[in-house]
Amino acid sequence: DGGITQSPKYLFRKEGQNVTLSxxxxxxxxxxxxxxQDPGQGLRLIYYSQIVNDFQKxxxxxxxxxxxxxxxxxxxxxxxxxxxxxAFYLCASKTSGGAGDTQYFGPGTRxxxx
Amino acid sequence: GENVEQxxxxxxxxxxDSAVIKCTYSDSASNYFPWYKQELGKRPQLIIDIRSNVGxxxxxxxxxxxxxxxxxxxxxxxxxxxxDSAVYFCAATSGGYQKVTFGTGTKLQVIP
Numbered sequence: 734d735g736g737i738t739q740s741p742k743y744l745f746r747k748e749g750q751n752v753t754l755s756x757x758x759x760x761x762x763x764x765x766x767x768x769x770q771d772p773g774q775g776l777r778l779i780y781y782s783q784i785v786n787d788f789q790k791x792x793x794x795x796x797x798x799x800x801x802x803x804x805x806x807x808x809x810x811x812x813x814x815x816x817x818x819x820a821f822y823l824c825a826s827k828t829s830g831g832a833g834d835t836q837y838f839g840p841g842t843r844x845x846x847x
Numbered sequence: 848g849e850n851v852e853q854x855x856x857x858x859x860x861x862x863x864d865s866a867v868i869k870c871t872y873s874d875s876a877s878n879y880f881p882w883y884k885q886e887l888g889k890r891p892q893l894i895i896d897i898r899s900n901v902g903x904x905x906x907x908x909x910x911x912x913x914x915x916x917x918x919x920x921x922x923x924x925x926x927x928x929x930x931d932s933a934v935y936f937c938a939a940t941s942g943g944y945q946k947v948t949f950g951t952g953t954k955l956q957v958i959p
Contacts, residue, residue, distance in 0.1 A: 766947070775853075775936060775951040776891070791946070823890060835881065836938075836947055838890040 736760040739824050739839035746811070746818070746846050754809045754842045756824030765807035766825040766836070769793060776823065782807055811844065819846045849874040851939050853950025860927050861958050868953045870937035871919040877939040880920050882911060885934045885952075894935075895922070927957045 737758045746752045756765065764783050768776040778791030782801040796815025801807055807826075811818045824839040850873040860866050872880075878899035883891035897904045897911045897920065904911050908927075913920040924931055937950040 768949075773952075773954075776949040778946065778948075781946060789946075834879075835893050835896065838892075840890050841888075 737824060737826055737837055737839040739822075739842050741842060742840065744842055744844045746844065748846055749813045751810055751812050752844065754811070754822055754824075754844070756807045756809065756839055758805055758807075758824075758826045758837075758839075760826060760837065761804070762826035762828050762837075763804070764827050765801070767791075767797070767799065767807070767809045768823045768825065770821040770823060770841075779809065779822075818844055820844060849877060849939055849941060849946070849948040851937060851948045851950045853937050853953060855953060856951065857954045857956070859956045859958060862927060862929060864927055866922075866924045866927055866931070866955055866957075868922045868935055868937070868955070869919060870921070870939075870950050871917075872939040872948075873918065874939070874941055875915075875918065876941045879940040880911070880913060881938050881940075881947075882909075882922050883936045883938065885936065887933075891936060924955075927955075929957050929959050931955060932957045 740755045766781040767779040777793050779797050780799040782788035785804050788799050788801050798810045822842045825836045827836045828834045853870045881896035882894050884894045885891040895909050895911050897913050908925045910923040934952045934954050936952050938947050940947045
C-alpha cells in the first residue's frame, strides 16, 4: 500500500466551495476506489473505476464527482452540493483480474468544512 | 446488492484472551472475504483473507473461518496483545465485480 498516495493529508474548505482530493498509485492497478469514513463508522463507497475513462457510482455518490483520465490517477471532487462533506476520505486500488485481489489503501485525506 | 453485517460493534478483552468478530453477507455470489485492521487515523491494512473455496485459514494468532451455506465468516484472534487494539473491518466481494462491501467495523480494546 506504499504505492498509493493521497494529498493533501488535511484539507479545510469553506461552505459553498468545491475541492478536489488527489489519489495516485504506481502499482499498475486497473481498479480504483473512493470511500468516505465518518467517526466510528465503516467505509462507504463513493465511486469506483475498473478501467481508464470509466467509473461507476457507489452507494453515496451524490455531491461528488470523479474522473479517470490516467490509469494511475483517480481524483475526487467534493462539490458544494455535498451537504455534509466533513469526513475522512480513503482512496484504494487493486488489480481487476478477479474479485480475490487485495485492495490497498492510501493514507487518507481528512476534509473539514468550516 | 451485497449487504455485510458485522458484530459486535465494540469488544473488550483481557490481554491473553481470545477475540471473535462475526460477519454475515447476503450475496451468495461473493467469493472473497478480506479482513482489515485500522488504527486510529491510519489507513486500513489487510491482515488476513479467505476465498470461498476454503473453510478456514490461519496466520499465527489470527484465523478466519467461512461458512458458505450460512453466509457468515468470522475473525479469531488468540492470545490478544495491547497492540491488537484497533478497529477491524470485514468485507465481501462478488466474483466478476470490483465492488467491495465493508462491514461497519468492530472496535477491539485489549486491556493489559
